[in-house]
Amino acid sequence: MKDWIKPEVARLRVAHGATFRVWIGLNQSFTDDDLRRRDAQQRLGTLLLPVKIGSEYREFTRQF
Amino acid sequence: MGKFVYRLVIASSFCSIFGFIVSVISILPLTSAWSTAGVPVSWTAWGIRALVFLLFAAAALNAIAVIVWVHFVRRKADEEDEDPKGVITALPVTGSTSPQPVALRVVHKQLERTAPESPWTFKSKFRVAFTNDTGSTVDVLTPDWLLAHMVSVHSNRKPSVRCNQKGRAAGK
Secondary structure (H helix, E strand, O other), rough: OHHHHHOOOOOOOOOOOOEEEEEEEOOOOOOHHHHHHHOOOOOOOOEEEEEEEEEEEEEEEEEO | OOOHHHHHHHHHHHHHHHHHHHHHHHHHOOOOOOOOOOOOOHHHHHHHHHHHHHHHHHHHHHHHHHHHHHHHHHHHHHHHHHOOOOOOOOOOOOOEEEEEOOOEEEEEEEEOOOOOOOOOOEEEEEEEEEEOOOOEEEEEEHHHHHHHHHHHHOOOOOOEEEOOOOOOOOOO
16 A cells, blocks of 8 residues: 555566556445455456567567 | 666766866966976976876866766666656557467466455455566556556556566465
8 A cells, every 4th residue: 555655656677677556446336245356367357568679669568 | 778887977077077187287287377386397297297187187177978868868768768756657558469378387376365454445356476488678568458447446546557576476
């Protein structure tokens, strides 16, 4: 909770080998059990993250 | 360009300018006004001082050029490369992305359930930590779908993206 309210950035430069975190707000109509089940089945959703490598824009896509 | 390099370049440039001033002062006694004051100066001393003067003059000119370049050209280019603070950039991602996969490795993921501190924050969150395995530095940008959502609902929120220590999984 403490981390959630700290200042956040719109753009993050990540060096090779470095680690960064992303929080995604989930639909609040789902119960805890629903979300756990979907997490276990990898049915939470698809995360799309735009990234820029050099001068090239790409899109990272991953199903969670 | 890092701050250390900036400072090093600026410091060396000022040293060159200082050397130029010293060399000017050292050559002053060689002028006709000072020579007639009864200070004899040999041709060798004159030549050495003139050479030092020319060297430092060239260094000072170079230093001024470097300062101008650092302050007005390079720094401006660096600033343009960075997003201004507090501004969320719309991204030209859709339709222009490369089909090649991006090597971001998931090192940690976790569901979070907390009480929302405001009506605009989610009580259910999914936290993911990635390690950059692309072999080069990448810029992680605000997704356009999140940008649209924030404009309509979360006008004062930014996406939660934060960098951790190198090689350290998030939440550990």
